[in-house]
Amino acid sequence: METDLKGRVAFVSGGSGAIGRAVAIGLAAEGAAVAVSWHSGQERAQEVVDTISQAGGHAIAVRLDQSDHSSGHTALDQVRQELGPVSVLVANAVQWPSRELGEIEGLTASLTTNTIGTAALIDAALPEMRAAGWGRIVIVSTDIVEQPMAGPLSYAVAKGGLETAARVLAVREARHGILTNVVRPGFTLTERALTTPFLGQKAVDSESAKTPTGRICTPEDVASAVLYLGSGANGHVNGQVLSVAGGRELVR
Secondary structure: OOOOOOOOEEEEOOOOOHHHHHHHHHHHHOOOEEEEEEOOOHHHHHHHHHHHHHOOOOEEEEEOOOOOOOHHHHHHHHHHHHOOOOOEEEEOOOOOOOOOOOHHHHHHHHHHHHHHHHHHHHHHHHHHHHHHOOEEEEEEOOHHHOOOOOOOHHHHHHHHHHHHHHHHHHHHHHHHOEEEEEEEEOOEOOHHHHHOOOOHHHHHHHHHHHOOOOOOEOHHHHHHHHHHHOOOOOOOOOOOEEEEOOOHHHOO
16 A cells, blocks of 8 residues: 655644554554654653654654644644654544533633634644645544434534534635545543443453454554545545444444
């Protein structure tokens, strides 16, 4: 598969998390220089950078605070100075809903950070992609958008808004050579999934048993989908949602 990523610059928001880490390493392995963004996990982001560097790749860690809608411009300015203009943007960062906030407070906070913050980051990256006549935007969503579960509205609504934004961008920006798509992971095996009180190993085992493939999604599964959609291997897929859930959505 020819990815056409050598010499390109990729920005992975939320690059210090499990999925972001796998995506960043995958992009770097294909020759892209990668900016790994972090908000509160600077040490984890630097570990990703070090892993890429030790493998012969090129990466930097960049701070991004999506609750500050000017932060995207600041982060991309740094990337431009150190690596060059961004042509691949993976919008993966997420602020998880706080259990201490009420429903409306939590929804407002999540929309401000997850939806508007991501939109502001994309908006900051678009001019350079348009100028280059080539760009790939991949938004990492969640299967909760399609298969709701009982819980707070904030996370699902924020991600649902981003999926709608992706479809609008796909129609609007394709004439500039920019393709926009969504990767929608199912329940994914991460440290958070294993340690969060209401998830844990019991939930992993339960979901694995209900999934046609007999296992749940891994960060590397998500990264493979992102790598295809976010590279030159994808020449004509635009405005689509790619589920990475092992067929779990078919048997709910």
